[in-house]
Amino acid sequence: ASIFENVPTAPEDVIFALSAAYKADTVPEKVNLGADQILVNDQSLDHEYLPILGLDSFRKASVKLILGADSKAIAEGRAGSAQCISGTGAVYTGARFLSLHYPIKGATCYISKPTWANHRAIFEGVGIPVKEYPYWDPVSRGLDLKGMLATMEEAPNGSIFLMHPCAHNPTGVDPTPDQWKQIADALEAKGHFTFFDTAYQGFASGSLDKDAYSVRYFAERGFEMFIAQSYSKNFGLYSERAGNLTIVARTPEIKKSIESQIAKIQRAVISNPPAYGARVVSTVLNDEKLYSEWEDNLSTMANRIIDMRKAVFEELTRLGTPGTWDHIVSQIGMFSFTGLTTPQVKVMKEKYHIYLTDNGRISMAGLNTGNCKYFASAVDDVVR
């Protein structure tokens, strides 16, 4: 007798079943539109090291994705790149470069209040002092533009400003095009350096171009800047660590020097970036059909989140919940700062079993047509 006699056979994984069916199919016209499968079937791929700065086709496509196909910086050969360990690695690599080569010694990096917690950790980790600029206004439950601009004006010339181009994490509040203009004016006037961190391109509005608006606007105005890009969310490649640091420099020669120094940094930290995720991204970005399929997927996901925002807002309005809730629909991306206080969050958890962070941030992705009314009724109760 076996001790495993009673182990039942588990059902087959549907994704693998699909791949197996595709493989077994003998019809020559068969088509499989998964980038994964294209890679598996490519006999030319091996496990050799990638170059220190990463996969060339991935880097070029990443720069084009964020700056746009018609970018002047690309046409003029001023846009460079380095494949990094996802968004985190791209922020780190850019920060490390600045810690070694930024001409103003002791310059401070200003991060939004609040922001993704790793921003402070990364910059402090490379020895760059960190301060905050106001961002979230708890009263209007929107952007504190005045506070933000005032800090930019007061900061010493040539400070570093780290900003989220779209779908600000954790508030979900983004500047409008007119507000970006005012921000660009303030940064330009003081000679501050712009460092963008974009982890959600395509996820905010559902349009890759719209979500790149701020970056492209800054590039058009001639800013020198770094842009950290992550493919964790918009490709679902979390564990593959696919990311890129885009560099927009004043001249092609300066771009080359920056890339050479970044290669030196990268060599000492990871030697070479990982290939698999970069190959998946490159396959999709460089194939017209796969690219448009990916765009459709992004817009489906973004619109689902936008629909959930509307549903929650409508239910709160129907219930006559005290307070203003416009911010639920005006915020964008995966996260929403609800404005619920820490004691209210406690009741949400203990009485309603709804889990959100103590600062009142919810992930919109966790809401669906089945639970959004339940969520709204709980909010209605805790604020009364």
Ligand code: PMP
């Ligand atoms: N920047 C921001 C603002 C983020 O929210 C995230 C992911 N949470 C990242 C960077 C980086 O994520 P990853 O390293 O997985 O690309």
